Amino acid sequence: MNYPGGVVQTNTHIVNYKNRGMNLEEDLNESNRYYQQQDIAYIYKKPTPIQITKVEYPSRKNAVIKEAYFKEPSTTDYNGIYRKYYIDFEAKETKNSTSFPLSNIHPHQIKHLKNILRHGGIAFLIIRFTTKNETYLLDGNDFFLFLENENRKSIPYSYFLEKGKKIPFGYHPRLPYLKVVDEIIGGSYESKENK
């Protein structure tokens, strides 16, 4: 982390006060907007997949959907580009304070993350433990290390402490998760820059 301890504390206090009630999705959307405005990264949340079954056209240009259903997503919620890399992740909150239940991630989302890693993208999870107000980035490689070695239905909080990277709260952006992605790129991923 490039934050001196004092600054983190200050930012955390400001943010906790100002953004009371902000959830993970709102934090990520605000952070992604910031990254876009600063021309740092172009990462977006995909629209919610909907099955439309009835549409009315009161006028030629205005369609109103009158019946539709939520569909299960076939991929993750967020993707985009950063430092020439294809970025892909799923973000989830849990009220559970001792572990993250794997039932929160659909099997085809897990398969999707694995496909992305195999093809040279950067894939990860962002998990917030809401009761602790702590957010962790778990690199896809460490996520699959867990799945391959453990036969558990949830990832214990201790695994996030051990293998995950805590994302500090910030002011702008609110959740500076790309600082953690920088560490991943510098680490297990082969650098693509200056090439």
Place this chain on the structure above:
Amino acid sequence: MNYPGGVVQTNTHIVNYKNRGMNLEEDLNESNRYYQQQDIAYIYKKPTPIQITKVEYPSRKNAVIKEAYFKEPSTTDYNGIYRKYYIDFEAKETKNSTSFPLSNIHPHQIKHLKNILRHGGIAFLIIRFTTKNETYLLDGNDFFLFLENENRKSIPYSYFLEKGKKIPFGYHPRLPYLKVVDEIIGGSYESKENK
């Protein structure tokens, strides 16, 4: 193109017969499924963005959307990963046989494609002239070359002949557009493989 002339002809005839009435979106979805199944690329169409204004919950688990509206997309329709590259494109059909009207692409989609190019992604348009039953891939760099040098409201068909690359119809996949992307990677884009 790696297709000997005779094979293209045969495939074209089969496809035209079998897939009468298939539109560009269906062709792309089928082709993307093929690329996924063959572990070649993971490119998906994003869900249509919807503004939901009324939802009913007849039971705890079954939500029914009772009122919603189509929103204008802020990015392009398709993105994903291929050969380690971030891939991003917009696909449109036109009934116009002499030019592609630029009103089909929203200004923020144009800006998005430019952002992707600047950050090292591969960005392009796939345009089908339905009356000719011809589909072209126009690389983002050539698209912006046109926009910067011409003050026209449409891209003439001749520009696609000159700068675009025709995507032949295939059998599996139906629209093998990644063959054309291979040419782009080998050409104006810096190769990221073997690095």
